[in-house]
Amino acid sequence: xIVVTGATGNIGTPLVRALTGAGERVTAxxxxxxxxxxxxxxxxxxxxxxxxxxxxxxxxxxxFLLLSGDLHxxxxxxxxxxxxxxxxxxxxxxxxxxxxxxxxxxxxxxxAMRELEDAVRGSGLxxxxxxxxxxxxxxxxxxxxxxxxxxxxAPFGDVGVPVVDxxxxxxxxxxxxxxxxxxxxxxxxxGPEVITPRQQAQAxxxxxxxxxxxxxxxxxxxxxxxxxxMPGELADDTLDILGSPNEAELRVSPDVERVLSRAxxxxxxxxxxxxxxxx
Numbered sequence: 001x002i003v004v005t006g007a008t009g010n011i012g013t014p015l016v017r018a019l020t021g022a023g024e025r026v027t028a029x030x031x032x033x034x035x036x037x038x039x040x041x042x043x044x045x046x047x048x049x050x051x052x053x054x055x056x057x058x059x060x061x062x063x064f065l066l067l068s069g070d071l072h073x074x075x076x077x078x079x080x081x082x083x084x085x086x087x088x089x090x091x092x093x094x095x096x097x098x099x100x101x102x103x104x105x106x107x108x109x110x111x112a113m114r115e116l117e118d119a120v121r122g123s124g125l126x127x128x129x130x131x132x133x134x135x136x137x138x139x140x141x142x143x144x145x146x147x148x149x150x151x152x153x154a155p156f157g158d159v160g161v162p163v164v165d166x167x168x169x170x171x172x173x174x175x176x177x178x179x180x181x182x183x184x185x186x187x188x189x190x191g192p193e194v195i196t197p198r199q200q201a202q203a204x205x206x207x208x209x210x211x212x213x214x215x216x217x218x219x220x221x222x223x224x225x226x227x228x229x230m231p232g233e234l235a236d237d238t239l240d241i242l243g244s245p246n247e248a249e250l251r252v253s254p255d256v257e258r259v260l261s262r263a264x265x266x267x268x269x270x271x272x273x274x275x276x277x278x279x
Contacts, residue, residue, distance in 0.1 A: 001024075001025040001026070001027060001059055001060050001061055001062075002019055002024050002025070002026050002027070002060065002061065002062045002063075002064065002177055003026075003027045003029060003056055003057060003060045003062070003063045003064070003090075004016050004019070004026060004027070004028050004029060004040075004064045004066075005029045005030075005045075005047060005053075005063070005064060005065055005066050005067075006029075006030070006064075006066030006067075006068070006096075007028030007029050007030050007034075007036065007040070007042075008028070008030040008034045009066070010135070010137045010166040011066065011096065011166045011169050011170050011173070012028070012030075012064075012066060012170075013037065013170075014166070014167050014170035014171075015064060015170040015173050015174055016028045016036065016037045016040050017037050018170060018171060018174040019040075019174055019177065019178075020037060020038065020039030020040050021039075022174070022178060024178070025041075026039065026040040026041070027040065027041050027042075027043050027056055027060070028040040028041065028042050028043070029042075029043050029044070029045050029053070029056055030042070030044065030045075031044065031045070031046050031047075032044065043055075043056045047067055047078070047081060050077075050080040050081050050084050053081065053084060054084060054088065057084065057085060057088035057089075057090060058088060058089075059089070060085075060088065060089070060090050061089075061090065061091055061092065062090065062091065062092040062093070062094070062177050063085050063090050063092070063093045063094070064093075064094050064096070064173055064177060065081065065082075065085075065093055065094070065095045065096065065120075066096040067096075067116075078112070078116050079115060079116060079119040082116070082119045082120055082123050082125075083119075083123075085123075085125070086123050086124065086125055090125065091125060091126055092125060092126040092127065092128075092177065092183070093120050093123065093125050093126075093127050094127070094128045094129075094130065094173055094176045094177050095116065095117060095120050095127065095128070095129050095130065096130050096132070096169070096173070097113050097116070097117055097129050097130060097131045097186075098110065098113055098131055098132065099131045099132060099133040099188055099189075099190075099248075099249070100113075100241075101113050101114045101117060101131065102131060102188065102248060103246060103248040103249045104237075104240075104241070104246070104249075107237050108233075109234070109237075117129055117186075126180070126183040126184070127183070127184065128176035128182050128183065128184070128185050128186070128187070129185075129186040129187070130169060130172060130173060130176070130186075130187050130189055131186060131187065131188045131189065132164050132169050132188075132189040132190070133161060133162060133163065133164055133188075133189065133190045133249065134161050134162075134163040134164070134241075135163060135164060135166055135169075136163045136164060136165045136166065136191065136265075136267050136270040136271075137165075137166050137270070137274075138163070139200055139204065139267075139270075139271070140274070140277055142154070142201070142204070142278075143277045143278050146204060146208075146212055146278040147278060147279065149213075150205075150210060150211060150212050150213060151212065151213045151214075151215060152197070152200075152201035152204070152212055152213070152214050152215070153215045153217060154197040154201075154214075154215075154216065154217060154222070155197075155216065155217040155218065155219055155221070155222035155239065155242060155243065156196075156197065156216075156219075156242050156243045157196060157197050157198040157214060157216040158196050158197075158198055159196060159197075159242065159243060159244075159245065160194040160195045160196035160197070160199065160245075161190075161194060161195075161241075161242075161245050161249055161250060162190040162191045162192065162193055162194050162195070162250070162251075162252045162253075163190075163191050163195060163200075163267055164189045164190050164191045164256070164264060165191065165264065165265040165267075165269065165270045167265065167270075167273075168189065168191075168256050168260070168264050168265055169189055171259075171260055172187060172189060172255075172256060172259045172260065175259050175260065176259070182259065187253075187255040187256075187258075187259060188251075188253040188255050189253060189255055189256055189264075190251070190252055190253045190255075190256070190264065191252070191264050191265070191266065191267060192252060192263050192264045192265075192266055193252060193266065194250055194252070195267050197214070198214050198216075199267075200267055200271070201213075201214045202214075203267050203268045203271040204271050204275075204278055206268065206271070206272075207268070207271040207272045207274075207275040207278070208275055208278055208279065219239055219243060222235075222239060223235050223236065223239060226238065226239070
């Protein structure tokens with residue numbers, strides 16, 4: 001049995017479907033009650049409280065570990081989740097990390113994630129680590145303004161990175177969970193090309209079959225908007241990456257193709273598949 005955390009998100013949902021489609025027994029874990037994809041069992045657990053995951057891990061063979069806010073929740077120690085998995089009899093952990101542990105290793109979030117990576121590697125379990133860069137699905141931040149005004153508002157309109165489709169992350173995760181060839185490996189996951197926000201807006205327009213205007217924010221305007229939903233320190237960190245990506249953040253990784261034996265999906269494909277969100 002495979003336990004998938006973050007199972008109702010844009011990576012967890014296609015991952016659960018891929019695993020159940022392969023005939024695996026899956027427990028789909030989220031913080032709140034939700035409908036699990038067909039073929040999976042749903043369980044509620046809060047990863048900031050490892051004890052809540054203990055009943056879910058009983059009898060599990062493998063764990064897909066995805067943390068977001070849980071990484072910094074008050075009193076949380078995500079490393080405890082790895083020890084809990086080992087004590088529960090789990091034999092393999094696939095961890096969703098971030099490319100930033102390689103490209104910008106000294107930020108607070110990335111230091112915490114590096115510690116979690118180290119715990120996974122030192123656990124004595126089989127493991128794999130996934131390090132995606134920016135997500136194509138971050139474009140959903142624009143969905144409201146595109147629906148209302150056919151407008152994308154973003155900073156650094158002509159500065160791009162090779163954003164990755166979450167469906168590709170899910171497929172790589174499934175491969176790592178099911179195929180022993182990928183035990184003990186780390187994968188940097190990107191899309192097939194560098195693409196700017198302005199180009200992403202055009203891809204959304206093409207998917208809709210209607211024009212979409214682009215308005216470029218200044219860094220100060222973008223920080224003010226972002227600070228409404230995240231700490232100012234994190235907003236600055238994000239804007240540093242978006243505005244001045246370093247060479248490692250611009251690199252198109254071969255790892256999606258190496259694992260899946262096909263090229264990563266382009267942003268235009270993601271936009272076409274998710275056009276309904278922008279209508």
